[in-house]
Amino acid sequence: MIDTFLKKLGKGGLYRKSDDHREEGIFSLSSGYITLQTKLDLTSTNRCGICIKNVNGTYFSNTIEEVQEFLRISNSEFRTKHILINDKYGYLWIMIKGISIEDILVASNGIADVIIDRGFKDQMLAAVFEFRKTVSPNSNLDSSQLEPQFLIFNYKREKFYPFVPLASQEKRHSDLELVLASIISKEIPWETDMSVWYPMWDMPFNKMRT
């Protein structure tokens, strides 16, 4: 079993050409985050969550077991930590925390590879990446701007869209979402159809120790 994981670390697994644009899609963030940093002072918190629809049965739970095994083995390489959380919607979240954004991009992609290899592609819902405003000493930002801002990658459409929830209510900061769109929509695969910018409320980011 370990062989499979090690193979994934090599060219054959992680960077293989695939019929979908998932990899290049997610990896576009490795340059896109610099734009967010320089133009919006938004930095990656190096945390991401992968949201998967739960399936009953041992084959799926074995797959998740493999994912965890993969993360444990690759830990030394990617410097990531992870936890699993089941949410109230019946979805499984694999929450990853890394040292740099590359770590979480590579790790999230490896996870997707394992899950897709086991035939659960249709269960993959979204990968969510968290960003926050960098606070400089002389900035006068209001508190709403310090809330986390998310880029959601929809695995079905293989595109990113913004999601900036207002703290403690099911409402969105549409102006901040539009600012995000204006800055980064040309650099990463972008969801131009706003009618599918579905929110994801109560994501378990706060359940991860920072």
Place this chain on the structure above:
Amino acid sequence: MSRPWQRRDNGLTLRMIMSFVILTLLYLVFLGVLVYLGVGFIPITIVASVLIIAQWYFSDKIVLWSSGAKVVTREQFPELHGLVERIVAMNNLPKPKIAVINSSVPNAFATGKSQRSSVVAVTTGLMDILDSEELEGVIGHELTHIRNRDVLVITLASLFSTVAWYLMQFGFYGGLYGGGMGGYGGGRDRGGGGGAILIMLAVAAVTWLVSFLVIRAISRYREFAADRGSAQMTGKPVQLANALMKISGTMQRVPNRDLRKVEGLNAFFIIPVNSGRQTIANLFSTHPPVQMRVQKLLEMEASMA
């Protein structure tokens, strides 16, 4: 400091001049044809001129009256007045009169013959759905219409269309009448009169159609210019983008239902992204599509970041 959105709009000036040249030529050609055909030219001109001057002179009153807008004082709407005053003070513009329309439909317009006598009108619905920054964006847009003298521009542009329209009407009846008289006179001009009517109608129709389309094009372009002006005035293009989306109802398209709840409805994910533009409809509309305006505003926002 020379960012793309800050540059002066030379394209606008050029387009305006070109449009006027084209319209004037069309107008002259049309008149020439009428004169050549011997239509009673002087009465037509007098009536048309009077109507146009009246339309121009009473334009703001007509607009305010027909829209039901009431000019309001600072005491009645202190916040709205304050908001407008902040923008005009920052941008060294004369303060317009402010009018409010009691309507739940979110909308705004500017009117007036000169900068000093201009009026900015907003509906109560607009004030209800927009926050103050978004409202600033909309007011900035209307103030740019005033600064660019768009009311005058559009009125003048419409003038040609209106004149062509009147002449077409008069020409049509005049031509019939003339043709009929020719018949009584012994049939000498009958054949020639019929052909002339057809030519004249064709020329009039083409004149009117082209001028109509040109006005629509000018109008759409002025909207973009006003969006850009607003972005310059407020420095927050994204707020106007937000406002436009709210007003047009596009905002309602941004969903509030959780992705995990709609995931089962696979239909959501196979709807193709709508890229087909309705070009013909666009030709006839006075405002560019909201999506395009929002896109341009977001580009401005990106260039300001």
